[in-house]
Amino acid sequence: MSLDDRAAALDATDPLAGFRDRFRLPENVIYLDGNSLGVQPRHVAERVRRTVEHEWAEGLIGSWNAADWIELPRTVGDRIAALVGAAPGSVTVGDSTSVNLFKCLAAAIMQRPGRRVIVTEETNFPTDGYMMQGLAALRPDLEIRAAAPGSDPAALVDADTAVVALTHVDYRTAALHDMDAVTAAAHAAGAMMVWDLSHSTGALPVDLAGCDADFAVGCTYKYLNGGPGAPAFAYVAPRLGAVRQPLSGWMGHRDPFAFAGAYEPAEGAAGFLCGSPQILSLAAVDAALALWDHVDMAAVRAKSVSLTGLFMEAVEAECGGHGLTIVSPRDDARRGSHVSIAFDGGYAMIQALIGRGVVGDFRAPDLMRFGFAPLYVSHLETLTAVRTLRDLLETGTWRAAGIPSGPVT
Amino acid sequence: MSLDDRAAALDATDPLAGFRDRFRLPENVIYLDGNSLGVQPRHVAERVRRTVEHEWAEGLIGSWNAADWIELPRTVGDRIAALVGAAPGSVTVGDSTSVNLFKCLAAAIMQRPGRRVIVTEETNFPTDGYMMQGLAALRPDLEIRAAAPGSDPAALVDADTAVVALTHVDYRTAALHDMDAVTAAAHAAGAMMVWDLSHSTGALPVDLAGCDADFAVGCTYKYLNGGPGAPAFAYVAPRLGAVRQPLSGWMGHRDPFAFAGAYEPAEGAAGFLCGSPQILSLAAVDAALALWDHVDMAAVRAKSVSLTGLFMEAVEAECGGHGLTIVSPRDDARRGSHVSIAFDGGYAMIQALIGRGVVGDFRAPDLMRFGFAPLYVSHLETLTAVRTLRDLLETGTWRAAGIPSGPVT
Numbered sequence: 001m002s003l004d005d006r007a008a009a010l011d012a013t014d015p016l017a018g019f020r021d022r023f024r025l026p027e028n029v030i031y032l033d034g035n036s037l038g039v040q041p042r043h044v045a046e047r048v049r050r051t052v053e054h055e056w057a058e059g060l061i062g063s064w065n066a067a068d069w070i071e072l073p074r075t076v077g078d079r080i081a082a083l084v085g086a087a088p089g090s091v092t093v094g095d096s097t098s099v100n101l102f103k104c105l106a107a108a109i110m111q112r113p114g115r116r117v118i119v120t121e122e123t124n125f126p127t128d129g130y131m132m133q134g135l136a137a138l139r140p141d142l143e144i145r146a147a148a149p150g151s152d153p154a155a156l157v158d159a160d161t162a163v164v165a166l167t168h169v170d171y172r173t174a175a176l177h178d179m180d181a182v183t184a185a186a187h188a189a190g191a192m193m194v195w196d197l198s199h200s201t202g203a204l205p206v207d208l209a210g211c212d213a214d215f216a217v218g219c220t221y222k223y224l225n226g227g228p229g230a231p232a233f234a235y236v237a238p239r240l241g242a243v244r245q246p247l248s249g250w251m252g253h254r255d256p257f258a259f260a261g262a263y264e265p266a267e268g269a270a271g272f273l274c275g276s277p278q279i280l281s282l283a284a285v286d287a288a289l290a291l292w293d294h295v296d297m298a299a300v301r302a303k304s305v306s307l308t309g310l311f312m313e314a315v316e317a318e319c320g321g322h323g324l325t326i327v328s329p330r331d332d333a334r335r336g337s338h339v340s341i342a343f344d345g346g347y348a349m350i351q352a353l354i355g356r357g358v359v360g361d362f363r364a365p366d367l368m369r370f371g372f373a374p375l376y377v378s379h380l381e382t383l384t385a386v387r388t389l390r391d392l393l394e395t396g397t398w399r400a401a402g403i404p405s406g407p408v409t
Numbered sequence: 410m411s412l413d414d415r416a417a418a419l420d421a422t423d424p425l426a427g428f429r430d431r432f433r434l435p436e437n438v439i440y441l442d443g444n445s446l447g448v449q450p451r452h453v454a455e456r457v458r459r460t461v462e463h464e465w466a467e468g469l470i471g472s473w474n475a476a477d478w479i480e481l482p483r484t485v486g487d488r489i490a491a492l493v494g495a496a497p498g499s500v501t502v503g504d505s506t507s508v509n510l511f512k513c514l515a516a517a518i519m520q521r522p523g524r525r526v527i528v529t530e531e532t533n534f535p536t537d538g539y540m541m542q543g544l545a546a547l548r549p550d551l552e553i554r555a556a557a558p559g560s561d562p563a564a565l566v567d568a569d570t571a572v573v574a575l576t577h578v579d580y581r582t583a584a585l586h587d588m589d590a591v592t593a594a595a596h597a598a599g600a601m602m603v604w605d606l607s608h609s610t611g612a613l614p615v616d617l618a619g620c621d622a623d624f625a626v627g628c629t630y631k632y633l634n635g636g637p638g639a640p641a642f643a644y645v646a647p648r649l650g651a652v653r654q655p656l657s658g659w660m661g662h663r664d665p666f667a668f669a670g671a672y673e674p675a676e677g678a679a680g681f682l683c684g685s686p687q688i689l690s691l692a693a694v695d696a697a698l699a700l701w702d703h704v705d706m707a708a709v710r711a712k713s714v715s716l717t718g719l720f721m722e723a724v725e726a727e728c729g730g731h732g733l734t735i736v737s738p739r740d741d742a743r744r745g746s747h748v749s750i751a752f753d754g755g756y757a758m759i760q761a762l763i764g765r766g767v768v769g770d771f772r773a774p775d776l777m778r779f780g781f782a783p784l785y786v787s788h789l790e791t792l793t794a795v796r797t798l799r800d801l802l803e804t805g806t807w808r809a810a811g812i813p814s815g816p817v818t
Contacts, residue, residue, distance in 0.1 A: 024466045033470045040466040045458075048689065052457050056637055057433045057449040061442045061768065069637060096684020098658030099508060106547055122670065127659035127684065130672040134657035138515055139547065221685070228465055228478060228688035248543035249507030250536035259773060261531065263539040275505020275536065276630070278690035279637035280457065359470065364668060 003314055007379035010306060015299050019375040022291055023225070030381045030388075032360045035199060035338045035371025038225035038288075047287035051280060072282045073251070073273050079289040080224070080233050083297060084197060084216065085207030090238050092269040093285065094277045097198055097219045097232040098127045099247065101165070103272050104215035104234065105135055107245040108163035108192040109142065115162035115191070121147040125171045128196055132165065154185040161191040168206070169199035169336035172363055174308075174328045176336055179211040187212065198222065201233075203304060203337035203374075205297040208235055223337070223373055224292065226285035234272040242267050249274035295375070303374035304337040307382050311339050311370065314386040322393040327367065338371040345398060349389075352398035358385045412723055416788035419715060424708050428784040431700055432634070439790045439797075441769045444608060444747045444780025447634035447697075456696035460689060481691045482660070482682050488698040489633070489642050492706060493606060493625065494616030499647050501678040502694065503686045506607055506628045506641040507536045508656065510574070512681050513624035513643065514544055516654040517572035517601040518551065524571035524600070530556040534580045537605055541574065563594035570600040577615070578608035578745035581772055583717075583737045585745055588620040596621065607631065610642075612713060612746035612783070614706040617644055632746070632782055633701065635694035643681040651676050658683035704784070712783035713746040716791050720748050720779065723795040731802040736776065747780040754807060758798075761807035767794045 001009070011017065024040045025031065031039060055067040064070045077091035084091070095103075105118060118132050129146070136142040145161075147153035157164060164186040168177055179195060186193040192214040200206050202223030208216055216235035220226035236243055242254075242265045250256045251273035254264040265271030312326055325342040329335040343349060343366060350362040360370040370385065392398040410418070420426065433449045434440065440448060464476040473479045486500035493500070504512075514527065527541050538555070545551040554570075556562035566573055573595040577586055588604060595602040601623040609615050611632030617625055625644035629635035645652055651663075651674045659665045660682035663673040674680030721735055734751040738744040752758060752775060759771040769779040781791065801807040 026467055026469060031469065037465075037470045037473075039469065040461070045461050045466070048457060048461050049454075052449070052454050052636075052693070056446075057454070058435055060435060060440065060448065061446045061770065062763075063637070064446075095504065095508065096658065096687075098684035099504065099656060102656055110546065126662075126668045126670070129670060130657045130659060130662065133672045134653075134655035137519065137653055137657070138655040219685075227461075228472070229685040229691075231687060232684070244543075244546055246543035246547040247508060247511055248539045248546070249505065250539060253535075253539065257773075259535045261535070261538060263542045275507035275641070276628075276638040278505075278640060278687045280639075280689045280693055281687035282638075284461070284689055354471075361470070364666075 003310070003317065003383060007310060007383045010379040014303065014378070016303055016374055019291070019295070020378070023376045025376060028357050030358045030385050032358065032370040032372065032377065032385060034373030034377070035222050035369070036361055037228060038222055038373060039376060040227070041225055041288050041291050043290070044227070044284050044287045048280060048284050051283040069277070069279050072279070072286060073277050074270065076282060076286045076289060077233060077269060079286070079292065080201065080220070083292060084201055084235065085205070085209050086235050087209060087238055090269050091233050091235045092273055093220070093233045093282065094231050094251070094273050097196065097217050098131050100217040100232050100234040100272065101128055101194070101196060102131045102135060103245040103247050104194045104217060105132060105163060105165060107243050108194060108214065109135070109139070110244055111192060112162035115160055116141050117143045117145050117158070117161045119145050119153055119156045119161050119164045119191070120166060121153045123149050123170060123172065124167050125196065125198070128165065128167060154182050157185055157189045157191055159189060161186070161189055163192045163194060165194040165196070167196040167198065169203070171199055172327070172367055172369070173340055174336040174338045176334050179206070179213065183211045183213050199336055199338070202292065202300070204301045213237065214240065220285045224285070225288040227281060227288070230281055230285045231278060234269055236269040236272060238268055240268065242271055245272060247274045251275060251277070300374045304372060305332045307372040307374065307377060307379060308335060308337060308339050310379055311372065311382050311386060314383055315341065315389070318386055318390045319393055337374070338369055341368045342366050343368055348400060349392065349398045352392050352400060353388060356388050356392070358388045412719070412726065412792055416719065416792045419788040423712065423787070425712055425783055428700070428704070429787070432785045434785060437766050439767045439794050441767065441779040441781065441786065441794060443782030443786070444631050444778070445770055446637060447631055447782060448785060449636070450634055450697050450700050452699070453636070453693050453696045457689060457693050460692040478686070478688050481688070481695060482686050483679065485691060485695045485698060486642060486678060488695070488701065489610065489629070492701060493610055493644065494614070494618050495644050496618060496647055499678050500642050500644045501682050502629070502642045502691065503640050503660070503682050506605065506626050507540050509626040509641050509643040509681065510537055510603070510605060511540045511544060512654040512656050513603045513626060514541060514572060514574060516652050517603060517623065518544070518548070519653055520601060521571035524569055525550050526552045526554050526567070526570045528554050528562055528565045528570050528573045528600070529575060530562045532558050532579060532581070533576050534605065534607070537574065537576060563591050566594055566598045566600055568598060570595070570598055572601045572603060574603040574605070576605040576607065578612070580608055581736070581776055581778070582749055583745040583747045585743050588615070588622065592620045592622050608745055608747070611701065613710045622646065623649065629694045633694070634697040636690060636697070639690050639694045640687060643678055645678040645681060647677055649677065651680055654681060656683045660684060660686070709783045713781060714741045716781040716783065716786060716788060717744060717746060717748050719788055720781065720791050720795065723792055724750065724798070727795055727799045728802055746783070747778055750777045751775050752777055757809060758801065758807045761801050761809060762797060765797050765801070767797045
């Protein structure tokens with residue numbers, strides 16, 4: 001069967017095909033950047049409009065209770081919990097992924113007095129490393145031990161290790177860590193485990209309770225379609241109870257409106273809330289997640305593997321001889337939901353592709369990155385993207401520059 | 410002249426009267442809670458709609474540049490800078506007031522190695538104290554030295570003091586600190602000064618450069634009308650250059666999209682940015698602040714003093730004999746833009762007032778709090794509020810309970 005026939009057949013039997021109409025897809029565009037900023041679910045605009053024009057404009061201060069604003073960090077957290085194998089109540093939403101990672105790292109350090117090492121890897125997403133460096137600047141007794149590319153961070157864990165912090169899906173290569181194995185290795189050494197699920201949530205099944213992670217964070221603006229810079233989530237294992245973390249603002253207090261002098265953390269993830277939540281952005285995430293209540297994550301994973309697999313197969317079959325190197329794992333079990341291709345002219349090629357309506361992104365020094373959001377990307381689009389790439393390579397018309405895009409992780 | 414005639418005359422000559430129509434005011438309500446959540450400027454809804462339906466839905470990832478999302482933390486910061494006596498570039502917007510306070514406190518601690526004391530006061534807003542406690546939990550060498558109610562925090566500053574952190578306007582009494590004097594006292598001892606301007610910004614003139622403060626934070630959802638939980642701001646004195654602070658996420662990096670391994674802070678307030686900004690909430694603040702470009706802060710202060718003064722005078726003249734005690738300073742120069750009244754039945758009275766269309770709020774144990782936002786509250790409304798209070802006192806119909814409201818600081 002030709003690639004075209006296979007793609008058509010896969011789309012015809014796609015159990016997730018019905019979700020495509022739930023999104024506002026840009027016209028004449030194949031959007032392979034949902035791993036950076038997800039497209040907008042159709043019902044989000046109406047929800048934000050209601051929040052602005054009714055809840056805020058008319059309800060004013062009373063909407064903190066009447067419109068349940070005060071509960072949103074927990075109720076949105078519960079929706080995410082269902083997608084990452086977490087118990088209800090163990091996830092809350094607010095602040096950024098960076099800030100939430102700081103809470104988790106610092107909480108782990110405080111839970112492991114006498115241990116002074118944070119284990120990570122050099123290829124972790126930059127802001128994750130920057131937050132560790134920030135913590136170490138404030139606590140110069142701490143050491144950041146980062147595994148070199150290709151080496152196993154678990155091998156760096158020892159009796160001095162307070163916490164291991166890794167991103168599940170590598171933002172460049174899409175390579176997956178084995179959450180069970182790494183978490184077990186951390187625990188065997190008495191260390192705590194923090195997972196950054198930014199490139200995982202909504203892209204593949206995650207089982208936080210099953211792997212017994214202590215903490216996790218992740219963003220909601222990629223595969224969850226929560227909107228630009230949408231608030232991030234934090235997971236705290238229920239077995240940890242009330243956990244002290246240093247960003248202890250009033251929303252994480254056991255009784256915020258008692259206005260007590262001494263901080264007392266709420267139980268679990270509720271104690272990882274800090275300041276007042278940004279309601280407009282949070283309402284958008286809530287609306288976007290309503291759609292996910294009906295999604296089978298096993299089907300998402302199957303389609304993700306199918307899309308990324310087809311893409312790589314087609315690139316190899318049709319784009320050979322032009323100096324492209326696929327850097328994402330070919331083993332399905334080791335790959336997330338995007339594919340990266342090294343190419344010397346990668347920056348200009350991505351701009352040329354965008355000019356032709358195929359939106360991916362570029363990561364220095366030479367990576368072209370293509371994300372496959374299973375709820376709205378089809379197999380035929382995937383093939384069309386490869387044909388566009390092939391055409392640009394064969395005609396040489398990609399040799400033109402563009403402008404860099406924004407926060408794309 | 411009667412109070413009514415005076416109120417009518419003051420409204421007739423109010424130079425800010427024209428601003429009232431720029432807001433969506435709730436019908437049949439006198440809203441004296443703009444010190445908690447400001448009302449909505451009329452043009453905000455259209456801006457949020459554009460951000461959601463055009464910039465996000467259609468522009469997608471390209472809007473980080475095409476719609477200037479990436480610049481919003483700085484451009485919105487510049488709008489606030491103009492209201493607090495700060496140079497362009499010295500204020501950025503993002504995260505919550507709590508998180509921004511942590512950045513400032515920790516930065517000050519790191520700038521003053523060998524000093525271990527944070528000076529504040531017990532009556533500071535609870536989340537400010539909680540964030541200090543969080544920092545001290547992570548850095549047990551630190552000591553929080555809090556002035557008892559009525560005592561002078563400046564008297565606690567000594568050679569061990571790294572930083573003095575106070576809220577300019579007391580959230581309960583509206584009492585003002587002398588920013589010049591306290592900042593000078595901190596500096597005389599070699600300490601740094603952090604001001605929380607949450608109850609000041611948009612309510613009275615502030616001169617951060619003039620008083621030579623090192624850092625400041627503040628919220629945008631009160632007098633600035635930025636929307637529920639809108640992102641907060643941070644000020645860094647330009648003379649400090651690039652300042653290390655521990656919440657060092659990628660947006661505060663000197664070159665975020667270089668994806669370098671080592672964090673290097675951007676200059677000044679730009680280095681106090683952290684994770685990705687919550688764009689929907691930030692767009693609302695930007696739109697709300699456009700209105701402030703045309704506001705004369707001296708006129709705001711004059712009207713604020715006039716409104717709060719009239720309110721207290723009328724309460725004293727017309728609500729005597731019922732056990733009310735005004736706890737806000739009578740000296741205009743010592744008072745912010747709200748008035749607090751102690752009353753044994755304060756909680757029930759606030760609910761009764763809300764039932765009659767006069768919205769204030771309650772602060773335990775017994776404070777009724779009334780905020781006067783000069784851009785949209787009139788003198789006649791102020792008198793009507795007092796008459797409603799008087800009527801409830803005289804008839805005793807206030808003796809009914811209600812439910813507490815949400816985050817109101």
